[in-house]
Amino acid sequence: MTVNNSPALLEIVNLSHSYSRNGGAEPVLRRISLSIRAGELVCLIGRSGCGKSTLLKIVAGFLAPTQGQCLLAGKRIVKPGPDRCVVFQEDALFPWLTVRENIAFGLGGSSGTQRRLETERLIDLVGLEGYGDYLPRTLSGGMKQRVALARVLIRSPQILLMDEPFGALDAQTREEMQELLLRLAQKRNQTILFVTHDVQEAVTIADRALVLDRDSEQIGATVPIALPRPRNRSSHDFQDLCARLHALLRQP
């Protein structure tokens, strides 16, 4: 996963965004620049309301920035597309489709057998064997996020955007999902931009953590996380990094 010499896949250049509110403009992001290399897993951490979701929405193409631009593999991002898929924090599965149909949704009108094979492969990949015919409302939160992951992986996005995807899960399930994500990321050499406010989570999965600062509305710090994998949560280095990120988050 740590690919030091690969070229930048996602480049964010001088990006600012403000929401208009009551006629005025409320700045949320100010002149942000960052780049993510292919195969890298980058965590974006920051306190609530600092604009993490906003940044992710801009990269996804759901929101046009007021200034600056995002480039994916050199091409400017203007609208949503299957090369940049999002796993949302909330449940955004289509409630009238089964697990299998939700996962196959992104394949659109491609041919029958090919489609079925690919869907089954992804069901197995995220560990949902036997749940293909379930409706989302009958699944637990963790299983829903597995479906959400599978339905975007089926499109083989160049970059996977995840907005606090495991935030609503209990600690045990969250760890399972983190392991699943790491396994998949390694296997597919998947580039991931992962938003979280959980410092432990960032140190567990990331190659690099970016701290988004609420007051300056900028990236306050970049912290490389060079711990060997699989990571040991009780190790000294792990705890040190957590403490360091905590301190960065708490800074006024």
Place this chain on the structure above:
Amino acid sequence: MHAKDIPLSLLIPLIALAAWQATSAFGMVPTYLLPPPAAVWEAGLRYIFAAAGQGPYAGRFWSDLAASLTRVLLGFSLAAALGVPLGVVSGRMALAHRLTAGAIGGLRAVPGICWLPLAMIWFGIGVKTTVFLVAMAAFFPIYQNALTGARLVAPIYCQAGAMLGVGRLRGVFAVLLPMAMPNIIAGLRLGMGVSWAYLVLGELTGVPDGLGAVIMDARMLGQTDVILVGVLLIALIGRLCDLALVALMRLCFKSARRQS
């Protein structure tokens, strides 16, 4: 409705029937105001099953049903064909909403019955007037519910569709309509109920056939039993139409089957 609910749902009709029977048995109301259940039952059998010619209304039911059903279904289909698309578009596009909201709101403020004189001048007495009245009345609940349903679809679902490669137009059919389906169905059911109400209004104007026409006709001849037969049959058929509508939607759309 589940099978186990049927006994419970019959409770109130049965109590009403018993009260009716008691009223008649004790002679509390003269029979020309309220004939006993048995008389109404017989009138009903005659109306439905007797050969034509054996009495004033004998055997007319099937042709009346066909006439009324045609009018209801025509009017309702017209209302649905206009109301669902207009509602969905107005629910999603601010411009379309601003364009139509005033006109539709104004029309809605006109009580449905006010259209009757105008419809009679425009279309004369017959199918067209009734279909027009039914369509006018059924349009509003269908439109309003489609609008609300489309508006309430959370942006996140449209975003999910877009990122998975579904374009705007296909997104309408692949994401928007299925998400709005529960509200669309609620609107259609309300519209179907209103359709039957306005069918009777349209048929009170002197058309020769139809369940509403029979009621009006029987009033002039003082046949209270036939009026009651007509009322009960309309109640029954209205309910069956509602069930058929829901069954049809569930048959045709996954989103109707799996989200109720």
